[in-house]
Amino acid sequence: MDSRFAVFFFIMGGLDTYLNDCPTDCIQTAPAEERIAIQFGDTYFQEEIIGDEIYGIYDFPKYYGAFQPTVGASLSDQDDFWLGAGGKWTTRRIADSPVYVELSLMPGVYFQGDGPDVGFPLQFRGTLGAGIDFPNGSSLSVLFDHRSNANASEWNPGIETVGIRFSQTLD
Template identity: 35%
Template sequence: MADGTFAVLMLIAGLTDMGVNHCGTASGCVGAGDVAPRVAFSAGSSLERRADTGAEAYLRYDLSRTIGPFGQAIGLSLGEESGAWAGYGLTWGTGLGNSPFYTELHVMPGLYAASDSFDLGGPIEFRSGIELGYEADNGWRYALSYDHRSNAQIYDNNPGIETVQFRVSMPIR
């Protein structure tokens, strides 16, 4: 899945959730909601595709306001081979039955600065991905995440890059 597949999945799942669970409420389809904000730190590696494998660290802050079923997030990543990226976007998540396991999708456009050895093609790059994890009773989450960054072919050069990371996040109360 080295393209916009996660973005499309998030759109389909989020809009379905919106229609089923949000549009019939007093706040409406895109009404604001409140959730506990959380901060997440991830560490992992870019996958060897067109770039060399290299370490990456990612910091994300999930805001306390939702837009219908969609959360809002701000992220910053620094990679040994993948450069620096900062962006803002939407998340959508769901629990897996009554278990402590969950999945979350995200789509985040952002600004990118290339590394010395690899360039994603331009300063605007989109990050989309999936997180599969476990939420402990205290609200801390432990997850494996996979994401893709590319410029959606708005520039002539669009090599894209994928990363796999271990993420730990905690609610801010």
């Protein structure tokens, strides 16, 4: 895995938790916007476009410190399937602005179809995105993510996705 995603995720989330939650309770729970999202994107393997992917995401209605639990599943046009769960950090929590940045980190399982051999079924998905919230509770964002096995096997090439995501709050 490209460790920059994990490092950036833990630095930003840890700093946010320390500055905003630790004066009272470092891992306090707080309400969050429950969301569903759908993402469409191009997938890359060793810097070559190999196809398209559809990715569905559900964000739980709670923060634990600065982290919001999230789950996701993706399917490529080569019948590769990924399923994972983890956490998301977003500037929505600290800034009252329609523009936001998000980072997520989700370990998951990769089921190879006709796509590339990525070395091991355990794949960590790190995402960096930026978007805009609309008054009706929807948002639109562009994202880059990287999946790899974090050197759990000798072969660790990784897959990247560049996509556009539409999400909607659930009330």
